Amino acid sequence: MVSAAAARTFDLVIAANRLPVDRHVDPDGTTTWRTSPGGLVTAMESVMHEREAAWVGWAGFPGEAPEAFDDGALRLHPVPLSAEEVTDYYEGFSNDTLWPLYHDVIVPPTFHRSWWHCYRAVNERFADAVAEVAAPGATVWVHDYQLQLVPALLRDQRPDLRIGWFDHIPFPPVELFAQLPWRAPLLRGLIGADFVGFQRPDDARNFIRSCRSVLGATAKGDVVTWQGSDDGHPGSAPRSVRAASVPISIDAAGFRELADRPEVRERAAEIRASLGNPEVVLLGVDRLDYTKGIRHRLRAIEELLADGEIAPPQVTFVQVATPSRERVEAYRTLREQIESTVGRINGDYSHLGDTAVHYLHQSYPREEMAALFQVADIMLVTPLRDGMNLVAKEYVTARHDGGGALVLSEFTGAAEEMRAAYLCNPHDIAGIKETILRAIRDDPAEKQRRMRSLRRRVRTHDVQAWADDFLAALAAAPARPRRRDGP
Numbered sequence: 160m161v162s163a164a165a166a167r168t169f170d171l172v173i174a175a176n177r178l179p180v181d182r183h184v185d186p187d188g189t190t191t192w193r194t195s196p197g198g199l200v201t202a203m204e205s206v207m208h209e210r211e212a213a214w215v216g217w218a219g220f221p222g223e224a225p226e227a228f229d230d231g232a233l234r235l236h237p238v239p240l241s242a243e244e245v246t247d248y249y250e251g252f253s254n255d256t257l258w259p260l261y262h263d264v265i266v267p268p269t270f271h272r273s274w275w276h277c278y279r280a281v282n283e284r285f286a287d288a289v290a291e292v293a294a295p296g297a298t299v300w301v302h303d304y305q306l307q308l309v310p311a312l313l314r315d316q317r318p319d320l321r322i323g324w325f326d327h328i329p330f331p332p333v334e335l336f337a338q339l340p341w342r343a344p345l346l347r348g349l350i351g352a353d354f355v356g357f358q359r360p361d362d363a364r365n366f367i368r369s370c371r372s373v374l375g376a377t378a379k380g381d382v383v384t385w386q387g388s389d390d391g392h393p394g395s396a397p398r399s400v401r402a403a404s405v406p407i408s409i410d411a412a413g414f415r416e417l418a419d420r421p422e423v424r425e426r427a428a429e430i431r432a433s434l435g436n437p438e439v440v441l442l443g444v445d446r447l448d449y450t451k452g453i454r455h456r457l458r459a460i461e462e463l464l465a466d467g468e469i470a471p472p473q474v475t476f477v478q479v480a481t482p483s484r485e486r487v488e489a490y491r492t493l494r495e496q497i498e499s500t501v502g503r504i505n506g507d508y509s510h511l512g513d514t515a516v517h518y519l520h521q522s523y524p525r526e527e528m529a530a531l532f533q534v535a536d537i538m539l540v541t542p543l544r545d546g547m548n549l550v551a552k553e554y555v556t557a558r559h560d561g562g563g564a565l566v567l568s569e570f571t572g573a574a575e576e577m578r579a580a581y582l583c584n585p586h587d588i589a590g591i592k593e594t595i596l597r598a599i600r601d602d603p604a605e606k607q608r609r610m611r612s613l614r615r616r617v618r619t620h621d622v623q624a625w626a627d628d629f630l631a632a633l634a635a636a637p638a639r640p641r642r643r644d645g646p
């Protein structure tokens with residue numbers, strides 16, 4: 160169902176689970192929309208300027224969707240979700256089936272047929288909404304695991320469109336993907352695209368192997384060809400799709416400028432003083448998610464305290480854990496585990512005025528995040544599995560003073576590019592401990608050399624480059640784009 164206001168059509172259409180704005184209702188009942196902070200919005204702004212573009216997504220609250228409206232040059236098309244759909248499509252199939260399955264089954268995925276039916280219905284609604292607003296021959300960029308059926312559903316209605324899909328999270332090895340009862344329709348959904356982009360080359364390879372093994376498709380290089388099917392289901396026509404890695408990044412210039420502001424530097428000094436001016440501040444910043452390895456990290460910190468290798472007030476650990484998906488059981492359990500572990504560690508190793516672990520379960524403005532990064536002598540980014548991890552890129556960018564050190568899990572997309580970090584296996588507690596100590600004790604010149612190299616990488620591969628590379632690959636697909644350094 161699309162409102163009459165949707166009669167305008169656009170050459171570029173973005174489809175993502177969420178719109179790039181959040182609704183705020185003031186006490187007097189007036190509604191305002193504020194741009195949500197985040198890399199995707201910035202990246203899209205940079206590709207959408209000078210182009211008429213529309214963004215199709217959920218407005219973030221259940222029930223009837225508002226009419227389409229303009230946000231600057233961007234036309235926003237809210238897609239409605241009922242409360243039941245939020246539970247079944249979003250919290251259920253997206254976050255309790257696909258999310259754990261695509262992150263190495265760190266917790267067991269839940270399979271419910273009713274969730275799948277709902278996921279399909281919501282994907283159909285998104286495809287219909289995009290079909291309404293896309294101009295003839297338009298480019299459509301679909302984002303992420305919540306909308307994997309959209310490419311084929313859209314292709315069936317609108318064969319004239321150029322359709323791309325980008326996967327922000329890992330794509331699992333076929334041995335895990337094959338567990339999914341709906342593996343075939345999901346892949347058929349994706350191969351409706353002309354180009355599918357992934358964070359790492361391994362993710363693209365996993366996708367190609369799944370297409371071969373599950374659908375019997377053939378692959379030549381990074382192009383998958385499927386002969387189609389006569390079963391009449393969505394996405395039955397023969398297709399060729401190219402799959403390659405296009406790693407996402409941050410708005411490096413913007414974040415550097417933010418971190419350089421006098422008020423941010425002053426705030427950093429204030430935070431350091433409030434921690435008692437320790438010699439070494441260790442920092443973790445993550446959404447409170449079981450993929451982020453927070454429990455393993457705390458275990459390593461607890462053992463370092465027990466071994467007497469680190470102790471407050473000289474060394475202190477700050478863990479920022481952003482509230483996340485609190486209606487999903489696995490996330491509630493994780494929060495309890497983490498908070499009881501932090502309580503135990505502080506009970507055993509803190510003294511009055513000297514806290515071993517500072518734990519903050521809150522969201523902060525960008526300025527505060529930049530100040531925190533500047534305080535961190537050692538940044539701990541140790542997910543068990545992560546599509547990319549933008550925190551690692553934000554950290555090195557914020558430390559343009561030349562200081563700091565990054566401890567980075569091998570199982571992040573970021574590790575593929577950020578080889579100069581102190582890499583570790585996040586499952587290996589002894590290994591994390593050793594890597595943290597090495598990062599603390601290494602020669603300052605060696606640390607600076609590593610940080611310089613990391614900053615250069617992020618500066619030259621920023622979010623603008625990511626968006627440009629994706630769109631160039633989409634325009635040329637299934638051939639490779641004519642760029643030397645493109646995906």
Ligand code: ADQ
Nearest residue numbers: 327407444445446479481521522523545546547548549550
């Ligand atoms: P996420 O899993 O959300 O993203 P990440 O890439 O680290 O993970 O991005 C988190 C963002 O939230 C960062 O910009 C960070 O600064 C911000 N943030 C974290 N804690 C915050 C807090 N307390 N207050 C305010 N801001 C906070 C998914 C995938 C990743 C992939 C991204 C982008 O899981 O692997 O890198 O999408 O593709």
